[in-house]
Amino acid sequence: MSRIAYVNGRFTRHRDAAVHVEDRGYQFADAVYEVIAIQNDRFVDEEPHLDRLERSLGELRMAPPVGRPALRYILRETVRRNRVHNGIVYMQVSRGVARRDHAFPAHRDSSLVVTARSTMPKSSARAGGVSVVTTEDIRWKRCDIKTVGLLPNVLAKQMAAEAGAYEAWLVTPDGDVTECTSANAWIVTAGREVVTRPPTHAILNGITRRTVRAIAEREGYAVVERVFSLDEAHAAAEAFLTSTTSHVMPVVRIDDRPVGDGRPGPLTSALQAHYDAHAGMAPEGGTETAGTGSAEA
Numbered sequence: 001m002s003r004i005a006y007v008n009g010r011f012t013r014h015r016d017a018a019v020h021v022e023d024r025g026y027q028f029a030d031a032v033y034e035v036i037a038i039q040n041d042r043f044v045d046e047e048p049h050l051d052r053l054e055r056s057l058g059e060l061r062m063a064p065p066v067g068r069p070a071l072r073y074i075l076r077e078t079v080r081r082n083r084v085h086n087g088i089v090y091m092q093v094s095r096g097v098a099r100r101d102h103a104f105p106a107h108r109d110s111s112l113v114v115t116a117r118s119t120m121p122k123s124s125a126r127a128g129g130v131s132v133v134t135t136e137d138i139r140w141k142r143c144d145i146k147t148v149g150l151l152p153n154v155l156a157k158q159m160a161a162e163a164g165a166y167e168a169w170l171v172t173p174d175g176d177v178t179e180c181t182s183a184n185a186w187i188v189t190a191g192r193e194v195v196t197r198p199p200t201h202a203i204l205n206g207i208t209r210r211t212v213r214a215i216a217e218r219e220g221y222a223v224v225e226r227v228f229s230l231d232e233a234h235a236a237a238e239a240f241l242t243s244t245t246s247h248v249m250p251v252v253r254i255d256d257r258p259v260g261d262g263r264p265g266p267l268t269s270a271l272q273a274h275y276d277a278h279a280g281m282a283p284e285g286g287t288e289t290a291g292t293g294s295a296e297a
């Protein structure tokens with residue numbers, strides 16, 4: 001089956017899908033994006049993702065390419081045409097095509113691209129946990145906006161890949177953890193506090209992060225939003241990361257050191273099960289479809 005992409009009003013074969021060479025997303029990374037998970041044909045947390053897309057657009061004064069009902073329709077149609085039952089739908093909005101000039105063009109013709117593909121979090125990683133490496137967070141000061149300007153994230157993820165790690169945790173010059181290259185970072189302290197960084201401009205306010213936070217509170221855990229240091233993470237009882245594509249992923253090694261006893265902690269595993277239930281995911285041992293398992297979000 002050939003894959004299908006949506007590009008500015010048309011569904012086309014994925015391999016032929018293209019935007020103009022002077023698309024501002026291509027030239028300036030003047031574009032924002034979202035990724036929504038599909039689990040058993042259901043969109044997971046669709047409205048919060050569409051809210052965040054609107055927010056990203058608003059922060060950059062970019063016009064929405066279509067209204068929300070039309071966008072919902074295009075997303076569904078892309079998923080349907082690609083026969084994705086478990087996977088992701090990716091949407092990207094750029095400030096459109098214009099002669100290269102840094103300032104905004106006079107027109108408000110944003111471009112919209114939507115793709116979809118099958119993927120599932122890797123069950124072995126989910127059960128056994130993953131290792132992460134750490135590197136300096138060299139990103140800009142508006143990481144709350146979900147832009148395609150991801151070069152620091154790309155470099156850090158490549159470093160992780162070369163080290164055989166699943167992710168890189170980004171650390172400020174002061175030694176505090178911000179987040180991962182494509183996920184939010186969490187620790188569980190020895191006192192069983194579930195800690196994640198507050199959603200300031202320093203991180204992307206993950207939709208999974210928000211959902212997991214709400215679940216943890218509902219389950220009666222002590223959730224604290226505060227800055228935590230790499231030293232605290234090294235000394236933590238448990239650690240995990242959250243994202244649309246990784247769900248709740250136990251972190252069992254940070255750099256060369258095991259987290260806790262080097263196995264996924266009980267609180268992490270409980271949150272993972274609750275989140276999977278929220279997402280409508282089949283229990284472990286269920287289907288694992290094509291895909292890398294560490295799909296980017």
Ligand code: PMP
Binds near residue numbers: 035203243
């Ligand atoms: N931080 C960054 C930098 C990300 O790219 C992502 C993934 N989009 C996240 C956090 C997690 O966000 P979400 O839970 O909405 O996928």
